[in-house]
Amino acid sequence: MSRTLLRVEDLKVDFHVPGGVVSAVRGVSFRVKAGSTVALVGESGSGKSVAAQSILRILPRSAAITGGRILFDPQAADGDPVNGDAINGNGANGNGGLIDIAGLKADGTTMRALRGGQISIIFQEPMTSLSPLHTIGDQVGEAVQLHQRVTAKQARALAEDMLRRVRFPDPRRALDTYPFELSGGLRQRAMIAMALVCRPALLIADEPTTALDVTIQAQILKLIKDLQADLGMAVLLITHDLGVVANLAEEVVVMHRGRVMESGTREDIFADPRHPYLKALLNAVPRFDMAPGERLVPIRSITSTGGSLLEKDHQPWSPTADEAGPLLAVDGICKRYGARKAGWFGAKAGAGTLAVDDVSFSIKRGECVGLVGESGCGKTTLSKILMRALTPDHGTVRFNDHGRIVDVLGLEGDALTAFRRKVQFVFQDPYGSLNPRMPVFDIIAEPLVIHGIGDEAERKARVKELMGLVGLDVRHLRRYPHSFSGGQRQRIGIARALALRPELLLLDEPVSALDVSIQAQVLNLLKDLKERLGLTYLFVSHNLAVVDYMADRILVMCRGRIVESAPREALFRNPVHPYTRALLAAVPEPDPSRPLSLTDLEEGRASDPARWPAPFTIDEAHQPHLVDLGNGHCVRAEASVRVKEVA
Amino acid sequence: MLGYVTRRILIMIPTLLAISAITFVIIQLPPGDYLTSMVNEMQSRGESMDQGRLAMLRETYGLDRPMIEQYALWLAGMLRGDFGYSFEYNMPVSDVVGDRLVLTVVISVATIIFIWGVSFPIGIYSATHQYSLGDYTLTLLGFLGLAVPNFLLALVLLYLANVWFGTSIGGLMDPRFLGQPWSVPKAMSVLEHMWIPVMVIGTAGTAAMIRRLRANLLDELHKPYVVTARAKGLPPGRALWKYPLRVALNPFISDIGNLLPQIVSGAAVVSVVMSLPTTGPMLLQALRSQDMYLAGSFLMFLAVLTVVGVFLSDLALAALDPRIRLGGGSRR
Numbered sequence: 001m002s003r004t005l006l007r008v009e010d011l012k013v014d015f016h017v018p019g020g021v022v023s024a025v026r027g028v029s030f031r032v033k034a035g036s037t038v039a040l041v042g043e044s045g046s047g048k049s050v051a052a053q054s055i056l057r058i059l060p061r062s063a064a065i066t067g068g069r070i071l072f073d074p075q076a077a078d079g080d081p082v083n084g085d086a087i088n089g090n091g092a093n094g095n096g097g098l099i100d101i102a103g104l105k106a107d108g109t110t111m112r113a114l115r116g117g118q119i120s121i122i123f124q125e126p127m128t129s130l131s132p133l134h135t136i137g138d139q140v141g142e143a144v145q146l147h148q149r150v151t152a153k154q155a156r157a158l159a160e161d162m163l164r165r166v167r168f169p170d171p172r173r174a175l176d177t178y179p180f181e182l183s184g185g186l187r188q189r190a191m192i193a194m195a196l197v198c199r200p201a202l203l204i205a206d207e208p209t210t211a212l213d214v215t216i217q218a219q220i221l222k223l224i225k226d227l228q229a230d231l232g233m234a235v236l237l238i239t240h241d242l243g244v245v246a247n248l249a250e251e252v253v254v255m256h257r258g259r260v261m262e263s264g265t266r267e268d269i270f271a272d273p274r275h276p277y278l279k280a281l282l283n284a285v286p287r288f289d290m291a292p293g294e295r296l297v298p299i300r301s302i303t304s305t306g307g308s309l310l311e312k313d314h315q316p317w318s319p320t321a322d323e324a325g326p327l328l329a330v331d332g333i334c335k336r337y338g339a340r341k342a343g344w345f346g347a348k349a350g351a352g353t354l355a356v357d358d359v360s361f362s363i364k365r366g367e368c369v370g371l372v373g374e375s376g377c378g379k380t381t382l383s384k385i386l387m388r389a390l391t392p393d394h395g396t397v398r399f400n401d402h403g404r405i406v407d408v409l410g411l412e413g414d415a416l417t418a419f420r421r422k423v424q425f426v427f428q429d430p431y432g433s434l435n436p437r438m439p440v441f442d443i444i445a446e447p448l449v450i451h452g453i454g455d456e457a458e459r460k461a462r463v464k465e466l467m468g469l470v471g472l473d474v475r476h477l478r479r480y481p482h483s484f485s486g487g488q489r490q491r492i493g494i495a496r497a498l499a500l501r502p503e504l505l506l507l508d509e510p511v512s513a514l515d516v517s518i519q520a521q522v523l524n525l526l527k528d529l530k531e532r533l534g535l536t537y538l539f540v541s542h543n544l545a546v547v548d549y550m551a552d553r554i555l556v557m558c559r560g561r562i563v564e565s566a567p568r569e570a571l572f573r574n575p576v577h578p579y580t581r582a583l584l585a586a587v588p589e590p591d592p593s594r595p596l597s598l599t600d601l602e603e604g605r606a607s608d609p610a611r612w613p614a615p616f617t618i619d620e621a622h623q624p625h626l627v628d629l630g631n632g633h634c635v636r637a638e639a640s641v642r643v644k645e646v647a
Numbered sequence: 648m649l650g651y652v653t654r655r656i657l658i659m660i661p662t663l664l665a666i667s668a669i670t671f672v673i674i675q676l677p678p679g680d681y682l683t684s685m686v687n688e689m690q691s692r693g694e695s696m697d698q699g700r701l702a703m704l705r706e707t708y709g710l711d712r713p714m715i716e717q718y719a720l721w722l723a724g725m726l727r728g729d730f731g732y733s734f735e736y737n738m739p740v741s742d743v744v745g746d747r748l749v750l751t752v753v754i755s756v757a758t759i760i761f762i763w764g765v766s767f768p769i770g771i772y773s774a775t776h777q778y779s780l781g782d783y784t785l786t787l788l789g790f791l792g793l794a795v796p797n798f799l800l801a802l803v804l805l806y807l808a809n810v811w812f813g814t815s816i817g818g819l820m821d822p823r824f825l826g827q828p829w830s831v832p833k834a835m836s837v838l839e840h841m842w843i844p845v846m847v848i849g850t851a852g853t854a855a856m857i858r859r860l861r862a863n864l865l866d867e868l869h870k871p872y873v874v875t876a877r878a879k880g881l882p883p884g885r886a887l888w889k890y891p892l893r894v895a896l897n898p899f900i901s902d903i904g905n906l907l908p909q910i911v912s913g914a915a916v917v918s919v920v921m922s923l924p925t926t927g928p929m930l931l932q933a934l935r936s937q938d939m940y941l942a943g944s945f946l947m948f949l950a951v952l953t954v955v956g957v958f959l960s961d962l963a964l965a966a967l968d969p970r971i972r973l974g975g976g977s978r979r
Contacts, residue, residue, distance in 0.1 A: 058877045107883050116880035129871040131890050132970055143879045178969045194879070 003076040005034040005201055005234050006055065006119075011102070012067035013050050013059065024050040024063065026258040032202065034076040037228065037235040039249035039266075041242065041281075043515040044486075047258040048238050052204045055236070056115055057106040070101035074118060076201065117147040120195035124207035126187035130179040130194075136163070137175030140194045147198045162193040165230070166223060184375070185216035192223065199231055206238045213374035213542055215606055218586040218596055221248055240515055242285055243588030246270060247596050254278050270592050284520040285590055286549040288572060295527075296520035296549065302471030302491075304528055309465045311533070314501050317365070321403035326362040327504060327536050328386070333359045333395035335381055335560075355381045356392065357560040360626075363504070365400070368530060368537040370551030370568075372544060372583065374607060378560040379540045383506045386538070387425050388416065399423070401503075421451060424497035428509035430489035434481040440467075440492055441477040447499040466495040470525060487518035491525065498529070504536045511546060523549060544587050548572060553632070556580045559609055561618070562626070566633040576635045578616055582606030614638070655961065659954050666950040667725075667943075671718045674939045674946075680710050681734040681937045708732065721943065731940025735933070740944045744926065748948070750819055751925040753837075754844055755910045761849040762856055762906075763899075770860025775887065777865060789857045792850035798920045801847045805921065808843055817922040819844070844923055848914045852906065856899075863898055867891035893967070900964050904957030908949045 013025040025047040032038045040048040053059045055070055104111045120143075123129040131139060140159035144150055150158065156175060163171035166189040179187050188208065195203055205224065209217035225248060228235055237249055245252055246266065253263040254275065262275040273279045283297040335356040356378045363369045373379045384390040386397060388408065397408040401422060411419050424447075427433035434443055444463045448454060454462060467474045470491040481489055490510060497505055507526070511519040523546065530537060541547050547554055554571045556564040556579065564577040575581045583606075588596050609618035615638035618624060626634040682704060686696055705711045709720060724731055730740035769789070773782045808814040815821050820836040827833055867873065868891050876886040915927030922928075926945060933942040965972045 056878055058874055112880040112882060114880075115878055121875075121878045123871055123875065125871055129875045131872045131876070131894075133893050133968060134889075135969075142881070146880050178973065180970055181973065191875075194875075 003034050003073065004031050005073055005076040006032040006236070007071040007073075008051070008055070008068070009071065010068040011051060011054060011065065011070060013047070013054055013063055014066045015060075015063045017062060024258055025054070027068070028255065028258070028260055029068075030253045030260065030263060032234050032236055034201065035228075035232050035234055036251065037237060037249050038251045038253060039237040039239060039245040040253050040255055041239060041245055042255035043240055043281075043517055045257070046255040048255050049206055051255070052121065052206055052236065052238050055101060055204065056119060056121055057101060057104065057111050058115070058121075059106075065102050068102060071098045072101055072114065072119070072202075073098050074201070113147065116143050116195075116200070117198050118200050119202045119204065120198070120200045121204040121206060122188070122191045122195045122208050124210050126184060126191050126211065127179065129191055130187060132178065132180055135176050135178055136182075136190045136193075140175075140190065140197055143194050143197050158197060159193070162197040163190070165227065166190075166193045166196075168193075184212055185219060188212060188216075188220055189223065192220075192227070196227060196231065196233075200233060202234045202236060203228075204236045204238065207240070208237075209244060210239070210241065214544070214586040215374065215582060217244075218588070221588070221596070224248065241588070242282065242516070242590035246590050246592045247588045254281070266592050270590070281517065282590060284517045286520075286523070286545040287589070288545060288548060288587075290549065296524060298520040298524060299517040300521065302521055302525060304471050304525060304532075305468040306465040307469055307532055309462050310469070310498065310501050315402060317402060321400070322365055324403045324405055325398065325400050327365040327367075327400050328363040328538075329396075329398040329400075330362065330386070331360045331396045331398075333382065333385060333392045333397070335378075335385060335390065335392045337381075354560050356385065359395070359557075359560070359562055361555055361562065361565065363536055363538060365503070365536055366530075366534060367553065368539055368551045370547035370554040371538060371540045371557060372542065372547050372554060373557035374542055374583075377557045377607075379557050380508055381560075382557075383425070383508050383538065383540055387423050387506055388419075399504075417451070421500045422502055423504045423506065424500060424502040426490075426493050426497050426505060426507045426510045429513055430486050430493060431481075431513075433493055434489055436481055439478050439480055440472075440484075443481070443492060444495050444499055447496060451500060453500075462499065463495075466499055469498065469529070470495045485518075487514050487521060490514060490518075490522055494522075494525070494529070498533070501533070502535070504538065506538050506540070508540045509542065510539075512541065512543060519546070526550070544583060556583070558607055561609070561636060563616075563636045564634065565626070567631065570631060570633045574633075576629065576633070577637075578612050579606055651965070652962070655958055659958060662954055663947075663950060666954075667722060667947055668718065670943055670946045670950070671721065672714075674934075674937070674942055675714055675717075677937060679937065681939065682708075682710060684937050685734070708734070721940065725944075725947070730944040733933075733938055733941040735936055735938045735941070740941050743941060744929075744944065744948075747924055747926050747929060750837075750923075751927075754819075754841065754848070754914070754923070754925060755907065757841060757845045758849045758852070758910050758914075759903075759906060761845050762852045765849070766853045766856035766860060770857045771864065771887075771892070773857065773861040774864035774868060777861075785857070786861075789854040791854075793854035795850070797847050797851065797917050800850060801843070801917050801920045804843045804847060812839075814839060814843075819923055819925075844914070844917060844921055847917050847921075848910060852910070859898060860895065863895040864891060867895045870894075897964060897968060900960050900967065903960040903963070904953060907956040908953045 008031070009029050011025055011028045012023065015022045015024055028047070028051055030038065030040075040051065042048045050059065050063065053063075054065055059065070099110070099114070101111070101114070104114075130136075137156055137159055140162060141152065141155035144155040144158045145152065148155075148158075160171045160175055163174050168174045168186065168189060174182075174186075174190070179190065182190065192208075203224075208224065209220050212220060221244065224235065227233075235248075237245070239245060249266050251264065252266055252269040254261045254269070254277065256277050261277045262269065262273070269278070270282075273282055277299075280297065280299045284299055286296060333356055334354070337353050337355045359378075359382060361369070371379050371382070381390060385392050386408070388411070392409070395409075399406045399408050399419065399422065401419075406415075406419060408419065438446075441460075441463055444466055445459050448459050448462060453459070463477065464474045467477065472488060472491055472495070476484075481492065484492065490513075494510075510526070511522050514522060526537070527550065529535060537550070539547060539550050541550075548568060551568055553567050554565065555562050556571070556577065558579045564571065564575070564580045571580065572584070575584055585597060586606075609616075612618065614622075615624065616636065618636075622638065624636050624638045626636050627639050628634050682701060686701070689696055709717055712720075721731055728741070730744075732738075733740050733743050736743045769785050773785055776782050805816055809816055818825075819840050820833060821840075824830075824833040824836055870891065873886065873891050876890050877883070881889070914923075914925065915931055917923070918925045918927040919931070926948075930942060930945040932938075933945065
């Protein structure tokens with residue numbers, strides 16, 4: 001079983017771009033033994049995905065393999081009985097020897113037979129990686145028909161069998177569904193089914209769980225692990241998440257700028273990281289066991305300068321102003337979506353979904369409140385309501401403007417425009433949130449223009465200061481967003497949000513699109529800015545470790561409701577609600593000695609309020625409210641003695 | 648799905664009603680009516696008209712009644728298939744239009760087929776061979792087609808066809824078939840003449856379509872699902888046909904509704920230059936002389952074409968794209 005299945009030797013890949021040649025992979029060597037799991041770890045741009053695409057020869061047209069060999073041994077996996085048929089049915093190469101993939105024609109018959117037949121791949125984005133116009137059955141069955149001599153009916157049966165193996169709840173029905181009808185987790189399962197239906201000897205998993213929620217991620221990781229044992233395949237895992245690596249991989253190859261920095265077994269790598277890059281990478285990830293006050297160490301740190309101009313016309317808070325109440329008080333917010341207005345001949349309006357259900361909380365001035373929950377839990381809807389981008393069905397939002405209480409939802413006209421200066425928003429996607437046709441100067445100056453602040457010279461000075469504040473070079477003000485990296489763009493977004501010197505920043509997943517090292521950089525920047533300018537944050541994220549690092553108080557949200565709220569230490573030391581516990585259990589930690597307890601994760605149960613145990617159950621009969629456990633720790637449960645017991 | 652179709656058909660009724668009302672009002676907007684423009688013309692020739700006869704004509708055609716009544720009469724007539732009376736031709740509108748409408752439809756359909764037939768392979772080639780010599784050449788040709796004025800192209804092609812093939816200048820058939828009943832040689836003559844207007848009317852549309860297909864397909868070719876298809880081991884040709892091309896088709900189909908009236912009305916100038924017996928020139932003349940029922944019928948014809956075209960393209964889209972068929976706004 002320990003024969004080498006794939007050996008990459010001194011692989012070099014160049015990209016031909018306008019203005020020259022970029023070497024993405026510069027002499028990478030590693031090997032994958034049959035049946036084992038190897039992780040390629042690195043930041044984006046490290047060449048790990050390009051290396052994987054080279055193995056399948058599906059590089060973009062501008063890229064070419066310029067050196068090295070990729071040796072694949074089709075016989076290596078033959079020890080495994082399940083594999084026999086698939087390989088011999090439409091064998092790629094009958095001579096039994098090694099195949100040098102780098103020497104094959106990219107679209108030749110041999111390569112095509114290997115692709116999908118013996119080596120297959122799953123991608124990060126399960127939505128865009130599946131065709132939106134074809135059914136799951138069609139797409140999975142097609143893979144079978146390409147590599148095995150079967151009828152359409154047999155292919156369908158095989159596809160159904162594979163969907164059952166990846167735990168589709170109703171595989172027969174799933175055959176005729178379209179990707180957009182499935183949840184993110186199920187889409188990724190369909191993708192896995194498509195990759196595995198021909199029983200490949202090697203599965204390349206390119207960031208397979210990056211786009212998924214933690215609980216779903218844990219399920220998919222468990223699935224890959226189970227299927228690997230089941231089908232006896234090798235897995236080449238490509239990821240930037242060291243937590244995933246610690247849980248899945250046997251061997252680790254760390255890549256940086258197209259080269260291998262360090263490689264070895266998982267235990268060696270995590271116990272004794274030798275290369276400074278790997279050490280730095282490990283230090284940049286937020287962990288739950290960080291000492292109070294401990295800072296992340298970004299690989300490249302940034303320095304933030306200036307701030308005096310911004311403070312110049314900022315009215316200081318009088319000591320009595322805070323007595324009027326918290327900076328933001330949210331009370332009983334409800335928002336229902338999807339109840340489509342029936343048109344003239346329109347269909348009957350449905351009940352719609354309750355995106356936000358009776359949410360109440362408050363944010364004190366100078367505090368950072370974390371809002372945690374999985375996608376679809378209503379956290380983004382809530383943050384949009386707070387900035388008046390959406391109107392809730394019920395509830396009130398009150399803002400303390402220097403001691404004057406403002407009813408946010410009742411604001412109109414000039415009062416609303418004035419309020420906009422107090423609350424600003426930082427978006428998740430640093431690519432979509434900046435206008436690609438505006439230079440950075442215009443982007444950052446736009447809020448000033450809208451609110452008529454300063455003349456041209458004043459604005460120029462302010463924008464320059466903002467650039468310094470987020471650690472960007474003022475000489476780049478005439479550049480367009482596309483010439484900045486993701487982290488830099490996010491900093492531009494932050495600079496734009498700070499331009500009006502707001503009191504409250506709503507940060508909607510500000511680092512979830514960034515690499516770990518960049519993430520640390522931006523998180524530290526946000527921390528510093530908060531301290532320096534006395535800002536207040538509402539930090540929305542699905543990443544518990546990140547929220548743990550940033551927030552003073554944490555709200556946990558599920559299905560539109562806040563199920564638990566507590567000061568940071570209390571929540572992580574003593575999570576009471578089953579959903580919070582499930583979330584915490586699902587976070588993979590970059591420490592092999594603390595693996596995920598994958599068996600604990602029951603499929604989808606953790607986020608179904610009706611299946612939470614008493615006294616937490618929420619259904620027709622039970623509508624529990626938040627119960628105070630003392631010290632600001634609240635949990636949504638039936639007010640009974642038992643809660644206190646659990647706590 | 649059935650509910651959707653009925654709903655759409657039902658919604659077409661108020662849409663068409665609104666269009667008819669607007670059309671009627673716009674036609675009536677210029678001061679005077681057909682009779683005043685006729686009197687003016689006669690006066691300029693030094694003739695005069697008996698006032699009594701004028702009043703009688705006014706009454707027979709209902710021109711003295713309030714606009715709303717005239718509109719109601721016109722609308723009621725159309726529902727019975729009576730499109731009114733053309734003052735200029737002294738014939739019922741349906742008799743004036745009949746043959747022209749058929750020829751217009753024939754030319755329009757041929758043009759659409761031409762546009763699709765030419766732009767499809769070129770667009771696909773241009774997208775899959777982006778920035779190659781072939782792409783640049785075809786792109787250049789496309790831009791030429793877009794930029795050259797139609798009437799100029801029409802004149803050049805007429806000249807060439809006459810010199811090379813001896814085709815008679817102008818018209819849609821050889822002069823000797825005019826007024827003859829339909830026969831095989833007459834149809835052949837129509838075919839022989841038709842390619843020039845089809846090409847002339849179609850070039851601009853073709854060029855635009857090539858650009859759009861190229862852009863759409865280029866967007867799709869970089870989507871991850873295309874990589875997935877290749878990673879499955881699909882041969883490149885099939886990976887292109889089955890996945891990105893199908894997605895790139897959407898804008899094409901949603902465009903049918905716009906394409907039809909555009910071709911019908913956009914061809915007016917070409918028709919004048921080539922003296923084609925199509926509806927375009929007639930509509931122009933009818934609008935100028937305030938021949939209101941004729942003009943109104945033409946405009947209604949265009950409106951129906953648009954509304955039905957959009958309806959058909961929506962149906963085709965729903966049939967082709969499950970996201971539209973099943974999504975129904977339920978996506979997040």
